Amino acid sequence: GIQVEQSPPDLILQEGANSTLRCNFSDSVNNLQWFHQNPWGQLINLFYIPSGTKQNGRLSATTVATERYSLLYISSSQTTDSGVYFCAVELEGNQFYFGTGTSLTVIP
Amino acid sequence: EPEVTQTPSHQVTQMGQEVILRCVPISNHLYFYWYRQILGQKVEFLVSFYNNEISEKSEIFDDQFSVERPDGSNFTLKIRSTKLEDSAMYFCASIMSTEAFFGQGTRLTVV
Numbered sequence: 494g495i496q497v498e499q500s501p502p503d504l505i506l507q508e509g510a511n512s513t514l515r516c517n518f519s520d521s522v523n524n525l526q527w528f529h530q531n532p533w534g535q536l537i538n539l540f541y542i543p544s545g546t547k548q549n550g551r552l553s554a555t556t557v558a559t560e561r562y563s564l565l566y567i568s569s570s571q572t573t574d575s576g577v578y579f580c581a582v583e584l585e586g587n588q589f590y591f592g593t594g595t596s597l598t599v600i601p
Numbered sequence: 602e603p604e605v606t607q608t609p610s611h612q613v614t615q616m617g618q619e620v621i622l623r624c625v626p627i628s629n630h631l632y633f634y635w636y637r638q639i640l641g642q643k644v645e646f647l648v649s650f651y652n653n654e655i656s657e658k659s660e661i662f663d664d665q666f667s668v669e670r671p672d673g674s675n676f677t678l679k680i681r682s683t684k685l686e687d688s689a690m691y692f693c694a695s696i697m698s699t700e701a702f703f704g705q706g707t708r709l710t711v712v
Contacts, residue, residue: 523699524699524700524701526700526701528703534638534690534706534708535705535706536644536692536703536704536705536706538701538702538703541700543699579644581644581701583699583701588634588646588649588657589634589636589646589694589701590646591636591643591644591645592643593643594643
């Protein structure tokens with residue numbers, strides 16, 4: 494099956510710092526989404542980004558489908574950004590495969 | 602922003618009891634899913650549902666699990682006789698075209 498790898502697995506940042514999270518996938522995909530799982534376990538949709546670049550406030554994402562990776566950028570990080578970030582890819586049939594996650598801790 | 606709603610947010614149940622987790626998908630969406638996340642692990646696919654029947658299911662989705670759409674709006678996941686290892690976050694998702702919208706999850710604790 495498809496492999497979805499995220500890096501780094503863990504990241505600790507000082508408040509105000511910038512970061513880049515990476516998602517590599519092993520096969521062509523129809524869709525890619527980024528999610529933030531907050532400390533309460535809730536999955537928050539961040540980006541629907543099968544290709545190209547999108548921005549939403551301090552967050553932006555880029556997917557290069559031909560090279561099978563996506564990047565999530567967090568600028569001027571805040572403590573509320575802490576949690577686990579997942580990318581998930583969708584093949585044919587609408588089933589999503591989640592990555593291994595990046596656990597982000599932002600310290601004040 | 603469209604929203605998938607799940608209830609309850611947290612449920613505690615005794616081992617061997619039946620539980621029903623509820624989801625209200627986004628109206629006009631056609632595909633519905635249940636996913637599970639055991640604490641500290643990846644989010645795993647359980648089952649997909651289209652046109653009032655199961656379209657795909659994983660190895661996890663054994664005879665203890667069932668899904669239905671009883672009234673055309675709600676989408677439920679039933680676990681007939683819960684085990685300790687069923688303790689997890691359960692996420693419902695609905696999809697129109699290819700974008701998935703996930704609910705906030707139900708944390709199930711089996712004691």
